[in-house]
Structures are given as structure tokens and as C-alpha cells.
Amino acid sequence: MINRKATAIWKGTGKEGTGTVSTQSTVLDNAQYSFNTRFAEGIGTNxxxxxxxxxxxxxxxxxxxxxxAAGFTADELNVTAIVSLDPAQGAITKSHLVLKATIPGIEAEQFAEIAEKSKKECPISKLLTAELSLDAELVG
Structure with missing residues (x-):
């Protein structure tokens, strides 16, 4: 079992308050977040x-x-995840992955199959109950 941790500290009300988040690795160390960084524009994360x-x-x-495992090594995997929060539902409703991949020697069909399998089987995908989608493009 591998355990990782992060700590959030919040002060004040939901709308006017502010918080910080820190990770065990200290990559995030008291990173700011607030109502504005979540629902509007502001400096900080969410x-x-x-x-x-x-x-x-x-x-x-x-x-x-x-x-x-299939015998390929990617030159580059460029992945963007777009997470959608529906405030009316109070829920994350979707995580959409956009992949641009440079993988020498792979056929498009095999690439699509491996990418779809990876979308379903990555541990964060398994954690999310939201709709998961993927646009995968082989480039180069």
C-alpha cells in the first residue's frame, strides 16, 4: 500500500474565506485557493x-x-485534462482527456486501443465517478 497526503487549511466563510493546500512532497506548499479561484478568476489553484x-x-x-508492455516507447505524450464542475449539482460531472502523442512505429488502431484501455485503468480514472472521455491524436 502506498499512501500520499495533502493538507488543506481554510479560514473564514465559504465565499470570503481563503485557504491553502500543501502536498507531502512540498511541490505545493501553502498554495492559495479561494472562492474566486474556484468560481471566478483569481491567483491560486482550486x-x-x-x-x-x-x-x-x-x-x-x-x-x-x-x-x-506492447513494445513501444513514446517520444512525447502531451495530455490535457479538462475537469467540469457543475455548481448546480455540486459535482464534478466530467473529466475530458486530450492526448497528442508521438509514438514511433505504432499503428493508429493499436494506439487508439491502448489509449482507451489506459483511460479506463489509470488509478485516477478509477477514482472518478464522473463521465470520462478521451480525444486521442497520433502526431508526428
Whole structure:
């Protein structure tokens, strides 16, 4: 079992308050977040942005492992995750992955199959109950 942790500290009301988030690795160390960084524009992060970063990174790593198992090594996997929060539902409703991949020697059909498998099997995908989607493009 591998455990990772992050700590959030919030002060004040939901709308006027402010918070910080820190990670065990200290990559995030008292990173600011607030109502404005979540629902408007402001300097700082927000939970959905952090989930998007986690999903993009997890998917890219899982895809890399799956490609390697199939005998391929990617020159580059460029992944963007777009996480959608519906305030009316109070829920994250979707995480959409956009992949641009440079993988020497792979056929388009095999690439699509491996990418779809990786989308379903990366640990962050398994955590999310939201709709998951993927646009995968082989470039180069």
C-alpha cells in the first residue's frame, strides 16, 4: 500500500474565506485557493484544477506503461485534462482527456486501443465517478 497526503487549511466563510493546500512532497506548499479561484478568476489553484493535473499525469504515466508492455516507447505524450464542475449539482460531472502523442512505429488502431484501455485503468480514472472521455491524436 502506498499512501500520499495533502493538507488543506481554510479560514473564514465559504465565499470570503481563503485557504491553502500543501502536498507531502512540498511541490505545493501553502498554495492559495479561494472562492474566486474556484468560481471566478483569481491567483491560486482550486480542487478541480488539482484533479485535472492528477488525471492528466496519471493517464500519461499509465499510457506509457501500457505502450512499453506492447513494445513501444513514446517520444512525447502531451495530455490535457479538462475537469467540469457543475455548481448546480455540486459535482464534478466530467473529466475530458486530450492526448497528442508521438509514438514511433505504432499503428493508429493499436494506439487508439491502448489509449482507451489506459483511460479506463489509470488509478485516477478509477477514482472518478464522473463521465470520462478521451480525444486521442497520433502526431508526428
Amino acid at each position: 480542487p478541480e484544477e488539482l484533479i485535472a493535473a492528477a488525471h492528466a499525469g496519471c493517464f500519461a504515466m499509465k499510457l506509457s506503461f501500457e505502450l512499453n
